[in-house]
Amino acid sequence: MKKMLKACWNAFPGVKGKLGLVILLFFTVIALFGTWVAPYPKNFIGFDSWLPPSVSHWLGTDSYGQDVLSQMIYGTRTSFWVGILAGLITTVIGVTVGIVAGFKGGWIEESLMRIVDLFLIIPTLALMIILASFLPSMGTMSTILIIGSLSWLYMGRSIRSQTMSERQSGYVEAARMVGMKDWEIMFKEILPNITPVILANLVLVTTQAVLAEAGLSFLGLGDPTNVSWGTILALANANNAVLFHAWWWILPPGLAIAFFCFGFILIGNGILEKYRANRGNAAL
Amino acid sequence: MRYNSVYLVKRIGIALVTLYVAVTLNFLLPRLMKGDPASALASEKALGSQEVANALKAQFGLDNPSLWYQYAKYIKQLLHGNLGVSYANFPSPVADVMLKALPWTLGTVLTATLLSYLIGWLIGIRGAWKPGSLFDNSTLFSSFFLSSVPFFWIAIIFIMIFSFYLGWFPLGQAVDPAYDSFAWFDKAKSVLYHAFLPVFTLIIATLAGHILVLRNNLMRVLSEDYMLLAKAKGLRASRRKYMYGARNALLPSFTGLMTSLGHVIGGAITTEIVFSYPGVGMVTFNAILNHDFPLIQGSFLCIAISVIVCNLIADLVYPLIDPRVALN
Amino acid sequence: MSDLLQVRHLSIEYASPRGIVKAVDDVTFSIGKGEIFGLAGESGCGKSTTAFGISRLLRHPAQISGGSVVLDGQELTTLSNDEFDKLRWSKISIVLQSAMNNLNPVLKISNQLIDAILAHDPSMGKEARQRAEQLMKLVDLPVDRLDSYPHELSGGMRQRVVIAMALALRPSLVIMDEPTTALDVVVQNGIIRKIVELQKEFGFSILFITHDLPLMLEMCGRIGIMYAGKLVEVASREQILQKPRHPYTQGLLNSFPSLSGPKQRLSGIPGHTPDLIRPPAGCRFCPRCSQAIQECQTLPPPLVEDAGGQIACHLYSEEGIAREQASAACERS
Numbered sequence: 001m002k003k004m005l006k007a008c009w010n011a012f013p014g015v016k017g018k019l020g021l022v023i024l025l026f027f028t029v030i031a032l033f034g035t036w037v038a039p040y041p042k043n044f045i046g047f048d049s050w051l052p053p054s055v056s057h058w059l060g061t062d063s064y065g066q067d068v069l070s071q072m073i074y075g076t077r078t079s080f081w082v083g084i085l086a087g088l089i090t091t092v093i094g095v096t097v098g099i100v101a102g103f104k105g106g107w108i109e110e111s112l113m114r115i116v117d118l119f120l121i122i123p124t125l126a127l128m129i130i131l132a133s134f135l136p137s138m139g140t141m142s143t144i145l146i147i148g149s150l151s152w153l154y155m156g157r158s159i160r161s162q163t164m165s166e167r168q169s170g171y172v173e174a175a176r177m178v179g180m181k182d183w184e185i186m187f188k189e190i191l192p193n194i195t196p197v198i199l200a201n202l203v204l205v206t207t208q209a210v211l212a213e214a215g216l217s218f219l220g221l222g223d224p225t226n227v228s229w230g231t232i233l234a235l236a237n238a239n240n241a242v243l244f245h246a247w248w249w250i251l252p253p254g255l256a257i258a259f260f261c262f263g264f265i266l267i268g269n270g271i272l273e274k275y276r277a278n279r280g281n282a283a284l
Numbered sequence: 285m286r287y288n289s290v291y292l293v294k295r296i297g298i299a300l301v302t303l304y305v306a307v308t309l310n311f312l313l314p315r316l317m318k319g320d321p322a323s324a325l326a327s328e329k330a331l332g333s334q335e336v337a338n339a340l341k342a343q344f345g346l347d348n349p350s351l352w353y354q355y356a357k358y359i360k361q362l363l364h365g366n367l368g369v370s371y372a373n374f375p376s377p378v379a380d381v382m383l384k385a386l387p388w389t390l391g392t393v394l395t396a397t398l399l400s401y402l403i404g405w406l407i408g409i410r411g412a413w414k415p416g417s418l419f420d421n422s423t424l425f426s427s428f429f430l431s432s433v434p435f436f437w438i439a440i441i442f443i444m445i446f447s448f449y450l451g452w453f454p455l456g457q458a459v460d461p462a463y464d465s466f467a468w469f470d471k472a473k474s475v476l477y478h479a480f481l482p483v484f485t486l487i488i489a490t491l492a493g494h495i496l497v498l499r500n501n502l503m504r505v506l507s508e509d510y511m512l513l514a515k516a517k518g519l520r521a522s523r524r525k526y527m528y529g530a531r532n533a534l535l536p537s538f539t540g541l542m543t544s545l546g547h548v549i550g551g552a553i554t555t556e557i558v559f560s561y562p563g564v565g566m567v568t569f570n571a572i573l574n575h576d577f578p579l580i581q582g583s584f585l586c587i588a589i590s591v592i593v594c595n596l597i598a599d600l601v602y603p604l605i606d607p608r609v610a611l612n
Numbered sequence: 613m614s615d616l617l618q619v620r621h622l623s624i625e626y627a628s629p630r631g632i633v634k635a636v637d638d639v640t641f642s643i644g645k646g647e648i649f650g651l652a653g654e655s656g657c658g659k660s661t662t663a664f665g666i667s668r669l670l671r672h673p674a675q676i677s678g679g680s681v682v683l684d685g686q687e688l689t690t691l692s693n694d695e696f697d698k699l700r701w702s703k704i705s706i707v708l709q710s711a712m713n714n715l716n717p718v719l720k721i722s723n724q725l726i727d728a729i730l731a732h733d734p735s736m737g738k739e740a741r742q743r744a745e746q747l748m749k750l751v752d753l754p755v756d757r758l759d760s761y762p763h764e765l766s767g768g769m770r771q772r773v774v775i776a777m778a779l780a781l782r783p784s785l786v787i788m789d790e791p792t793t794a795l796d797v798v799v800q801n802g803i804i805r806k807i808v809e810l811q812k813e814f815g816f817s818i819l820f821i822t823h824d825l826p827l828m829l830e831m832c833g834r835i836g837i838m839y840a841g842k843l844v845e846v847a848s849r850e851q852i853l854q855k856p857r858h859p860y861t862q863g864l865l866n867s868f869p870s871l872s873g874p875k876q877r878l879s880g881i882p883g884h885t886p887d888l889i890r891p892p893a894g895c896r897f898c899p900r901c902s903q904a905i906q907e908c909q910t911l912p913p914p915l916v917e918d919a920g921g922q923i924a925c926h927l928y929s930e931e932g933i934a935r936e937q938a939s940a941a942c943e944r945s
Contacts, residue, residue, distance in 0.1 A: 121302050121595055122309075125550030126587045130310070133572050133580050134317035207432060214434045218554050220572050233437060237558055242444045242455075250444065254437035261432030269428065509708045510716040512669055517728040517777075518700030527727075528716055535718065607718060607761045 017270025023263030031080035038073040060248040063239040078228035087206030089148025098159025132221040196275035203268030207261035229253040299596040306588035368578035378582035389563030396486035404494025412502035427492035435551035439558035456560035502533035622679035637841040650832030705778040715762035722758035747776040768799035840896040847921035
């Protein structure tokens with residue numbers, strides 16, 4: 001057990017990677033056990049409005065008389081899961097498209113990459129807005145699906161170029177000689193070899209998903225019954241928290257988003273740096 | 285002249301195809317999401333009049349169930365510049381609402397993008413020139429942090445600090461309430477005064493990306509042999525840094541600059557909401573609040589067209605500054 | 613022939629995560645005026661690092677840790693950066709590996725030729741352009757190519773431009789680091805012939821670096837052989853061709869096919885170059901040497917000057933020769 005923990009700890013390279021890991025662990029714990037930690041129930045209204053931070057309300061209350069700390073803790077759960085799940089969907093699509101395009105080459109690659117280039121020009125947020133606003137009802141699941149299915153473009157490109165350089169290496173040639181099928185080479189041979197690149201990308205798309213969720217919620221396109229860091233900020237802005245000096249309503253959600261994403265970016269950067277040092281190339 | 289016709293035709297072709305795809309998505313996506321396009325685009329309730337709704341339905345072919353018929357009609361109306369009628373701003377056509385909003389957004393977004401690029405460039409160069417220095421490490425660290433922060437939160441914080449507590453800038457809006465009575469000079473002053481914080485927000489929010497890209501590019505360029513040779517030639521450090529190094533690092537990032545425009549416009553949408561800045565973002569936000577579907581579609585199209593046009597301009601400018609492009 | 617360049621006990625090292633790497637260790641040689649001196653060895657033996665050390669182009673974290681470099685009676689290692697910058701190109705110029713991007717891809721050829729001239733003589737003005745035209749003619753390139761960008765020229769033409777550039781200020785020493793390696797043989801021959809021709813005409817000295825030993829034997833008057841950061845042998849071309857002394861030199865020669873002689877099986881040298889962070893205690897070549905004797909394991913052989921040139925090998929030190937004779941005598945009796 002101790003050994004396993006130690007191996008996990010060492011898997012995160014460098015000071016930056018370890019700092020990132022600590023930050024992420026903190027948010028994971030809150031996301032998983034938040035319901036027990038939160039001092040008051042979700043969306044509970046009934047305190048005085050605009051209370052500054054105090055012993056009974058560490059982060060004060062908002063204009064509706066909700067405890068900001070409790071809302072923050074419940075919000076962590078939404079933002080966390082949207083980030084992780086949308087990030088995973090993005091990764092699955094991005095990796096599949098990237099590996100297939102990079103390995104198969106020819107017209108398959110050409111057409112896939114044309115599509116990617118085309119969609120890269122059209123702003124993703126605008127596409128998300130039009131999808132989300134025309135949906136009959138918005139739930140957290142649809143947020144995840146919309147973000148997940150629209151964010152894989154950059155990742156697809158990056159995985160493709162990495163696959164192309166792998167395709168030339170000896171082990172792929174060898175696998176072909178032994179008569180392995182294309183899909184076996186792609187997902188059993190190439191995939192494990194580019195895992196660090198995939199992980200680094202996964203980390204990036206997760207942060208983008210968290211930011212996208214915040215953006216959509218801020219625009220009023222999130223799940224109206226749920227609470228996330230984005231909706232907290234949207235309410236704070238809509239209720240002129242600035243004019244009421246309610247910094248305790250504004251600072252925490254923004255800082256939470258920032259630190260959560262920062263943790264991911266640190267880990268991703270650490271992985272990439274180690275990968276580059278090991279391979280001695282900068283083809284990323 | 286560095287253009288060759290193949291390059292020109294290819295670039296313009298790509299722009300046209302992208303435009304066509306955006307237009308088609310704008311037609312298809314709402315129909316995929318929602319069963320009844322007629323009520324979305326020409327709701328009697330929202331328009332308040334049966335006749336107006338029927339006229340619109342006829343215009344956009346919604347009285348005919350055939351998707352192809354509707355599509356043809358939709359394209360035809362688009363070519364005439366007709367994007368439908370906004371519910372919330374009835375009877376203003378969507379096109380008019382968008383045309384009023386677009387200059388505000390394009391003005392702030394383009395200014396911010398260029399300034400952010402320039403500042404990111406200078407910082408990135410300085411960092412890459414002495415990698416591992418205190419300056420380099422601190423900019424890297426803050427860049428990572430800044431790219432983790434949502435645009436709109438930066439906007440709220442800036443309003444809180446610079447407008448509310450310090451009182452240096454207005455709390456929102458694009459011009460002074462008494463704008464119309466101003467002389468031209470005061471008008472210009474008022475516009476700049478109101479645009480400052482939104483532009484500043486966009487600059488800060490996009491700076492990190494530019495710093496990271498330019499630093500990486502320059503690090504790669506600095507390891508090239510021609511940089512070593514330039515040093516061996518006894519050229520001054522400033523000449524090596526800017527004429528030899530920065531120029532080479534700059535060029536590959538130039539196309540990225542315009543691609544990033546889509547990202548900046550996305551950020552501008554939420555930023556405008558915070559500043560109540562009357563651009564495309566504010567229009568979109570209000571359209572979402574009011575379920576003003578024609579306006580949402582209109583704003584999508586507007587954003588897409590702006591980005592596509594900016595990209596095309598970038599593609600056409602690029603060969604003028606990079607001698608390698610048009611020939612390859 | 614008086615010496616133009618004297619390198620004395622030059623050492624270059626850099627810090628790596630595992631420890632300090634001694635890339636160049638106590639290297640001593642000299643180059644005469646108008647001489648073509650070759651530096652040969654496997655990749656990673658420190659030959660390019662030596663050249664960069666002389667011309668102060670070492671990349672961080674590599675740095676000179678000892679020794680002296682004297683050019684034309686002037687000590688270079690103690691000069692300030694500003695003083696050294698004045699000397700660059702006007703005294704020492706350099707031609708880098710042809711495989712790499714020697715020329716800046718976004719500047720016209722003319723700009724790159726002229727800015728070297730103007731950097732040292734800003735008063736040249738318009739004359740600089742005429743000078744650039746002369747330089748192009750010197751390397752048999754059409755003058756109108758001055759207005760081309762590097763990517764519009766072939767690899768051979770680009771390398772000619774680089775050579776023209778190196779001669780722009782009539783330097784007394786030109787360092788050439790693998791100047792023709794990536795070019796095909798025909799183009800390579802043309803360029804080598806041009807270099808030799810220009811050298812005869814202007815009388816500059818060349819420090820020629822390559823791992824292509826046959827090419828080196830063709831054009832260099834004297835040759836230094838480097839192994840794992842050490843200079844192991846310096847001798848005239850004839851000496852190396854006829855009677856290479858150091859076992860490493862012999863092995864190196866055996867790794868190339870002879871162009872004219874009878875066909876022989878190439879032997880190569882077994883084993884790998886040693887770890888430069890923890891080099892072998894004695895002779896660095898000892899682990900791969902087929903003729904190693906006992907001292908080789910413990911005692912690094914000093915570089916000794918004798919009639920045949922310089923040599924660092926126990927087999928040729930006085931004791932070594934004595935021992936050899938003794939063992940030969942033993943065998944006989």
